[in-house]
Amino acid sequence: MNDIGFVMCSPWYFREREQVDLRSPLAHRPRLQMYDAPDFVDRMLADPADSVEFGADDVWTYPVPVTSPSGNGRARLATSRLVPTHLRKLYQPLHERFYVVVVEVLCDAPGLPRAGRHEDITVGFRMRRLHTCVTGKGQPSRRVASKLVAELAKDPALEKAANAPDVRDVWWADTAWRERFKKANEDDLAKIDWSTDVQRWLTSPGGGGRWATVCSPADAPTPGETEELVPMTRMPVRSRDKECADDAGPAGPASRSLWFGVVPTYSGDHWMAPRPGGRPDAIEPKLDPHAIYEIECVVTRVRPGCPPETWASAPTEPFRLADPMDPAGTKNRTVTITLPDFRRLAARAGEPQGPGGVRIVTPPGSQMKFSPFGGPPGSGKGVIGAGAAVCTFAIELLFIVAFFLFLMFLPIVVLAFQLWWMLALRFCIPPRVGFAAMEDFLATASLGSLSADARAEFNLAMGMDFRDVPIDGDHPDWAGALDDADLPDGAGKVFAGNHNLTHALVAGTDPTTAVPPAPLPRTDSPDDPLCPATRSR
Structure with a gap:
């Protein structure tokens, strides 16, 4: 049995739902699943086929200017509209969105039999980054970018967009559509050079990591560097099929080898990214909303006295990550903040001071000294003091002053820059x-x-x-x-x-x-073909 290798494909319920045959290329890639609550692991283990459907908000969009706002109500205040692409978009946990990658392991033998338990293997996934570099004259690049957005929006007027996104950001919309676009704009594209590298995240024994181009001798791993592999967990038989699994034995649902891993959509890691032209390296986040990512699953089998054997899957669909302040994500979660009660604070002021609060330390030679009673200090009116002081402020005091400044400066920002749409972002x-x-x-x-x-x-x-x-x-x-x-x-x-x-x-x-969000539609959970179709649920 150890001579048999492995292949990976979409889980059985995707193939059942989409009526995809195992011989189809669509069947040989891991799948992304979305959930809308922090208990997503419990829900997935109970029934991995039951997830939230991807919708209109789950593709990447680009804002384009609207020269003549129309419509009624809030629509008249909008000076931009969003143009959707075909590129998947993953949100942050603070947006109440959670994602897993799922894959089914099969034996690489005639008929692709199910892998069963196979205790001698482990499964993980690696996140790859698709890094596109675009060079060329500015005018052709801007013209191509405007036409790209116009094609996506099916609106020729958008070719006049003043702030169209650059070519790199919209290039990955759709392969077939992209080929048609290239033929229609070959003169401008001939003046633009672009290249796309597949990069992997390498970690070092001392900590930290970096993105390195795959199969590039100039970017080969240094001694001790290894590609990050996120472990995946095998899924048990879903709850509704346990009785069937017990009756069917080795030929039933227990013979499947289904695995899942939680997709990281944020990271606190940074790395030193090289820059062209001999410029110093720049500090950049490991994961950012500008890059395009895909995931590959890897099966590893350890062999005593020999290097481990590995098998890699096809990549998932490419995706980008939403930034924390993405408005399509922040609308999914309400945060309530109650302002400090002046009456309670006034009563508290007469009691002995406690140890709590915000402790602010001013280092030596770092104190800004000025008088705030005549308005903002003029040029040269402030001085740097000795500092080295420690002050403790009630957090309520800081919040009161901060909210006062917000109320004061909101009209200034709106009126000075005529950002009327800001007034529609509050109730x-x-x-x-x-x-x-x-x-x-x-x-x-x-x-x-x-x-x-x-x-x-x-x-x-x-x-x-x-x-x-x-x-x-x-x-x-x-x-x-x-x-x-x-x-x-x-x-x-x-x-x-x-x-x-x-x-x-x-x-x-x-x-x-205000329109309350409707419950998100859920994916269909098909009957397991290994269980009798007449079995009651």
């Missing part, structure tokens, strides 16, 4: 919710003509209470500041007289219009 619930009446009023009037009560309601909806604050030319509120906002070319006002945009602003901040 505020005022004590008296009157969104419907305010929307009806704003459909025919401007912000400046709001009554005192409606103006107070509008400010509350925007997140600030101005009811006891003087409002005049020196102390404007949200309603007045937006009503006075000028267009960039000085051709008029942004909101004044633009009832549709003002209506969209209010509608976009109405918490009652």
Whole structure:
């Protein structure tokens, strides 16, 4: 039996679900599965076929500018839209998304028999990086990038996109589509040089690691370096098939050799990446949202007195990793923060100080000395003091000041840079919710003509209470500041007289219009063909 090798393929339930024959190339690659809760391992062990379906948000997208926003409500505030590609996108655990790679091991013999227990093997996976380098003149590169996005969006107008993503980021959309695109744009592509290397993560005995090109003599491992191999775990027979497995014996579901491993979508490791032109190496993260990755599974069999035998699978579909602040990921998880209660803090101030808090140490010669009572210090008004002090602040105090600065600078950032879409990224619930009446009023009037009560309601909806604050030319509120906002070319006002945009602003901040996410669709869990089809579940 030790003379028989192994091959790896998609798990049986993928082949059953997609009606793929073992002889098909589609059957000979590991598969990625997605879950939406931290208990994904327990759920997978109970039934590996039961996972969450990949949807529209699970492919990589590229933002392109929208010159004339249209639609109703929040859509009128959007100055960009997303163009989807065919490239898989994996999110972070903080986005409530978790991934495993699954593979089935078969014997490399006629008919590809199931591998059974085979206690003499271990299975792991290695993550490979596809690194593309693009060189060439800037104008052809930008033109090709714009056309790439236009092709993906099926919208010729997007060729005029001013900030199209570069060629490297969109090149891996689809092989067949890419060949057609190359023929249509061969003149520009002839002026661009690109190359794609497959890289592996090498770890050293002293710690740390680096990406190195596979099969490159110039990038060969140094003594002691080995490619990182993440261990995989064999899956037991799923719960609903245990009775069948006991009845069928060695020929039943227990004869399968199914393995899974948790896909790492983030890492705290960094490495020194070489840069061309003799420039110094740069510190870069091991995993980042710009590279493209794929996973290969590896079967290892140890032989006493001989080097171990290994068999590698075909790679999974390529994928990219979402960054932690990806808006399509952060929308999946709500974080609630309650501001400090001033009354409780005031009462606590009269009690003996405890040891808790944020302890801030100022090193010697590192203290910034200035007077904050006359506003921000002017040029040369601050000095560097001796420092070497230790202060402990209540964490509530730091949060109060930080939130005060946020409220102060949000209008400045929005108005100075005319980033109106930022106002649609927040919901505020005022004590008296009157969104419907305010929307009806704003459909025919401007912000400046709001009554005192409606103006107070509008400010509350925007997140600030101005009811006891003087409002005049020196102390404007949200309603007045937006009503006075000028267009960039000085051709008029942004909101004044633009009832549709003002209506969209209010509608976009109405918490009652928030759409709760629907339960994610789950993959089909087919009957095991090794069990009787008539067996009750």
